[in-house]
Amino acid sequence: MNDMTPTREQREAKLEGMGCKRKRVEDIRFTQGKGNYVDDVKLPGMLHGDFVRSPHAHARVKKIDDTEALKVPGVLAVITAETLKTVNLAWMPTLAGDVQMVLADGKVLFQNQEVAFVVATDRYAADDGINKVVVEYEPLPPLIDPFKAMDKDAPVLREDLAGKTTGAHGPRKHHNHIFEWTVGDKDLTDAAFRKAEVTFKEMISYHRTHPSPLETCQCVCSFDKIRGELTIWGTFQAPHVIRTVVALIAKLPEQKIHVISPDIGGGFGNKVGAYPGYICAAVASIVTGKPVKWVEDRIENLTATSFARDYHMTTEIASTKEGKVTGLRVHVLADHGAFDACADPSKWPAGFFNIVTGSYDFPTAHLSVDGIYTNKAPGGVAYRCSFRVTEAAYCIERAMDILAQKLGMDPAELRLKNFIKPEQFPYHSALGWEYDSGDYATAMKKAMETVKYSELRKEQSALREAFKRGETREIMGVGVSFFTEIVGAGPSKNCDILGIAMFDSCEIRLHPTGAGIARVGSKSQGQGHETTWAQIIATEIGIPADDIMVEEGNTDTAPYGLGTYGSRSTPVAGAAIAMAARKIKAKAQMIAAYKLEVHEDDLEWDIDGFRVKGLPEKTMSMKDICWAAYNSVPPGMEPGLEAVSYYDPPNMTYPFGAYICVMNIDVDTGVYKVRRFYALDDCGTRINPMIIEGQVHGGLTEAFAIAMGQEIRYDADGNVVTGSFMDFFMPTAVETPHWETDFTVTPSPHHPIGAKGVGESPNVGGVPAFSNAVNDAFSFLGSTHIQMPHDYWRNWKAAKDLGAVA
Amino acid sequence: MIPGPFNYYRPATVADALKLLSTLGDEARPLAGGHSLVPMMKLRLATPEHLVDLHGVADLKGIRREGNTVVIGAMTTQHELLASDEIGRSLPILDETALLIADPQVRYRGTIGGNVANGDPGNDMPALMMALGASYRLEGKSGAREVAASEFYQGAYFTALEPGELLTSVAIPVPSAGHGYAYEKLKRKVGDYATAAAAVVLTMAGGKVATCKIALTNLSETPLLAEDAAKAVIGTSLDPATLKKAAAAAEAIMSPAADARGPVEYRKHVGGIMVMRALQRAAGRAS
Structure with a gap:
């Protein structure tokens, strides 16, 4: 040397x-x-498409008149469902085993549904064209409230399903019912509740929101008539799946389909499925022989492409007086909108929601999910989460806090008492999963020590006393969340998309x-x-x-x-x-x-x-x-x-983490201040700590947005009232709290490098931490559960309903 | 989100701009910062045939002192207000408010003229202009006239501007030295309109309020001058009971719409709180 x-x-x-x-x-x-994004793709002779969309949530389409539109300079074609029927593409299959209208076929089922596709020589002419298409509607009564979907006299939404008593996931109970999915041992769980010393029941909703990537969904389709080849540049999170779907539904040979996902500006689940824009652009290109570009605008993205969540979870826990959980029972009413366009592995109509037992050793549990149709946009995608894991984590983490409150126990202590112990791994959960590895108590204790948890509780009691004495108008909450994710779909034995194993x-x-x-x-x-x-x-x-x-x-x-x-x-x-x-x-x-x-x-x-x-x-x-x-x-x-x-993975991986949020709320205005947010993540082996930190920052920012205000809200007529970034809460750097990140390392025993994945953990674990902080702040005034989102006016309303504001 | 077709003009003088507006008629719209008009055009809620861009008119720019009045050209941007020593010295409430208007990119483009002339109840400057007793210079084919800010607003997007008229400048009497001021704005995030906001300009004498003006943003179809609320605090030391009285008097004239910012009851409630907080902060600044 x-x-x-x-x-x-x-x-x-x-x-x-x-x-x-x-x-x-x-x-x-x-x-x-x-x-180089999709919108940067510019091809010679490229045409542009744009949609005529429905102003109604539910209406019959009586007539579409394109006479004036075709007179607009630059407008070449107006495609409707009738056009698409000639190539058998008026409807398309969804990833969830349902079918979806590509363009309105006889009726519209949600506001901003695609009704006609105008093809023109430039984007401006296309938009001029859509404003000249005259559509005659006959409004029908809209169904907006999911709890009324299965009423006897509820409007019939899906006339195409008339007489079909069985759907892709078994029997249908009602004309607006999609599926019922049950997991777990009902008898054993019922028995646990009968014997339980303590039980509670609470309806915990996780409201409808949207992944809202900054780059909206878009594509360029270019059909070469001579070669018979179709090239699609698109914002696809799963380009190969798109290729196979196109081959299956457009009946093109798969080797002649070229799908290219260039740089993508965020996906968060929004860009997994197929949208009418892709089909229409492809058909338009095949018909005209020219490349056709379709680019969604922000309002279209928020109101028509896949939403996330909208789960209404009636949750019950059985427990001993000492706080040892003995049973979990959850029923979910799942609002899927007008078509079931969930992007879950095919056999999982409610994704992996059966991870709802969380990080706790439940001896028994039972879960049932009813999916239903409403007059809202289709979807139900995993917004930065693994297939309904966010909903499950929110459900159990909120429920554990409610149980702690009922028992008069500290929520962190209750969690420590019920964690699956390190020696129990691989752990078989009551709802059917095999957790690969974990050391929950170590992570929880590290989080508690770092934030000086017991001092926070002392400060909180002092502030509560001061509030009662009228010396302050601020209340303080400490939100604890301990989540276990299930990611890495997945083993071919239980995961596929349209029959393709998820290797x-x-x-x-x-x-x-x-x-x-x-x-x-x-x-x-x-x-x-x-x-x-x-x-x-x-x-x-x-x-x-x-x-x-x-x-x-x-x-x-x-x-x-x-x-x-x-x-x-x-x-x-x-x-x-x-x-x-x-x-x-x-x-x-x-x-x-x-x-x-x-x-x-x-x-x-x-x-x-x-x-x-x-x-x-x-x-x-x-x-x-x-x-x-x-x-x-x-x-x-x-x-x-x-x-x-x-x-082909032998098992899923199970990342976990302990998050603690400290928040103060001014009861007079509902304005909150996140004082501290500590996030400990265990994603097994860490590949790049800087990228992990960035992932955690991004996911926590989304979690903050969702918990504190971000929602897709409909009025009673089915109009989207949060269809732009003015009203759909997208926090800027100014609103975003400071994040403290930390970690433990428990490698996955079955993964070649021991890594578990981290991108979605902060969204999954973050939402319950924020919501638990708000709920914890209000709990001493007598509330058990306040629904999200916790925006200013709702916080004020909570304070008012609890008598804290005159 | 694609606007319809329109013709574009860029005059160099006020006279040319006025001539264009009068010849082009009702289908012409002047364009200042464009923060209200351009989004409306992209949604095709506004479809003007002609846009008269005022950015080439040098005479519409600038801030100057004329005796006890500060005159601000309509095309002066929020950023230029913030950069001006004159504004910082004599009208610090303008700085405080401009900083609450969206973000730097918006403030580089957004103008005071556009903000006050558009008649959007969510704009922040109109309430301020009422509280400060400002007036607007409106120029048309038949000449110029001055209209007090308090007389200008008639309804949402309806103002005293006649067809073909242009708001060319804003004249603000300089408040007395030692005055107190505050603009309290509750908003959901940067870039949002106020859920409720209140402007207060007052003077104190011997620990008691001597003069006071209170104006409100986004709590009605127009900005509001809360005269009863102001009267309620004159001669007081802003004790809790007086503050509550002022808030109640202000709430009595509010008629906000329910929207995603909250129901009517909430918006009025926080409107009252903004009044109380603005009063307290203004008093704390007065000498």
Whole structure:
């Protein structure tokens, strides 16, 4: 060794592998405004499409007159359901086993539903055209209140389902009923409630909101008539699934469909499913032979593409007097809007809501979910969460607080008393999941110590006394949330989308000079995959992350993947990356053994190459192995160094965390101030701590928005009253609280690198922390549960209803 | 969110602008910062055939002192108000209010003329102008006239402006040295209109309120001058009972709409609180 020989630390650092706060490589283009988004796709002769939308929530469409629209200069065509029927595309299948109108077929079922698609030579002409299409409606009574959906005399929404007593998920009980889904042992649970010393029942609603990515949904479809090929650039979180869906419904050969997801400006679940705009743009391109662009505006995005939540959860817990839980019973009324367009794995009509037992050792539980139709936009997507896990976490975390209040116990103590213990893992929950690993008490105690929990409680009691004496108009709440997520959908034994198992994939090719490319079936929408995927490879095979290019989103080049949502990328695609890298490493070991003239078993891995056991000077770096792979492989071995892996996970992963929110509320105005927010996340092995921190900041900001004001609200006539960023709460940096982040590390035992995924945890765990803080603040005035969102006027109303404001 | 077709004009003088507005008739709209008009056009709630952009008219810019009055050109932006020493010195309540209007990007573009002339009850400056006793200079084909801010607003988006008239400047009498002032605005987030807001300008003498003006934003179809509320505090030291009386008097004239900011009852209630808080803060500043 001489002075120039790098130390082990230097070699390690050069890789920028797992655990490194590597700067995001994609930010070089994003921070310079050089990203390439769908709207940046501009093709010669490209046409533009725009929708005529329904002003009514429920109406019969009597007549569509396009005479004047076709006279507008630049307008080429007006497509209606009648046009689409000629190609059998007036309706399309949803991911949830339902069908959805592409364009209004006889009636409209929600405000801003797509009625006609105007195709024009530019965006302005298209908009001029839609204003000239005359639609004659006959308004029908709208059904807005989900609790009235199954009334005997409730209006019939889905006339297409007349006489169908069975849906995609079993029997239908009513003309507005979609499915009933039950899990758990009803008899055992009923018995637990009969024997229980303490029980309560509370209707906990998680209101309708929207993922609202800053880039709205959009696509460019270009059909080449000569080749018979359709190319679609779109904001797709799952490009391969879109390709297969297009092949199935448009009857085009799958090899002639090219789907490209370029840079995406946020998805949060909104960009998983298929929308009428995609179908209409594709049909318009096939008909005209020209590329057609469709770009949604903000109002369209908020009011017509997939919403999230809208779960009304009647929750009961049975417990001993000492606070040991003995049973959980939940019934959910799930408002799916006009069509069931949930983006869940096909066999899971309520997603993974059966994670509702949370982090607690419930001996028995029973869950039933009724999905129903209303005159609202379709959807029910996982807004930065894994398939209804957010709803489940909110339900159980709110319920545990209510139980604590009923028992007169501290909510953190109640949680500590009921946690699944480390020695119980792998833990089989009463509702059917196998939790992989966890150390809940350690995380909870670390959170409590960091925020000085007991001092906060003392301060709170003092403030409450001062409030009662009339010395202050402020109340204080401490919101505790301990969530367990279930992510990484998922094992082929129980997860598929339209029959395709939910594996994910990676292909790695190493080049002769020791660089390489990795193509992955996932699709970043801001998560930073180009940065973190290279880090996994760097650690696995000793090639610096900077020398690995990561590519996603082009279905012609990327191996088939199920895409990015439900925090599945690291648990599934991340595993595929590690497994592909390990295949390469195995071949590299054979090459190194041949070159070093030793047996493979005599080699050991050392950071960035192999060395001969006991002879540390005798080494071969991965860089040199790459070169050798292209000129001097062992006899009989194929040259080259590449590998593909399709990873079917053996189980889900179960990230968890402890969040504590401290909030003060001015009862006179309802104005709140988040004094402190502490978030401890355990996502197993940490790939890039900086990106994790960024993910947590973003997810907490969304959680803050949802809990404190963000909603899609309808008036009694079915008009959306929060259809723009003026009224749909999208916090700016000014409103957003300061976030403190922390972590523990409990690796997943079944994941190749022990990682669990983190992107969605803060949204899942954050909402109950905020809501519990508000509820905790008001609890001493006599309330048990106040529904979200907790915006100013509702806080004031809560105070007024509790007699704290005159 | 795509506007319909329109013709665009960019005159260089007030005379040219007025000529254009009068020849183009009812279908012409002057364009200042565009924060109200352009979104309305994108939603096609406004479909003017002609836009007369005032950004090329140099005479409409600037802040100058004329004796005891500050005259502000209509096309002066909120940002320019904040950057002006004259405003900071003699009308600090304008700075306080301008800072509560959205964000820097909006304030670089938004003008005082557009804010006061548009008649949008959510705009912040009109209430301020009422509290300060300001007047607006309206110029038309047949000449110029001065209208007091308190006489200008007739209903939501209805004002004393006649067709073809342009609001060219705002004249504000400088409040006496040592006056107290405050603009209290409750809003849901940056960029939102007020759920309720109150402007107070007062003077104190011997610990008691000597003069007082109170005006309200977004609590009716027009900004409101809360005269009874102001009367209720004259001669008092703003004790809790007086504050409550003032709030009640102000609430009595409020008629806000129920919207996503809250029901009527809430908006009136917090309107009263804004009045009390503005009074207290203004008094604390008075010398």
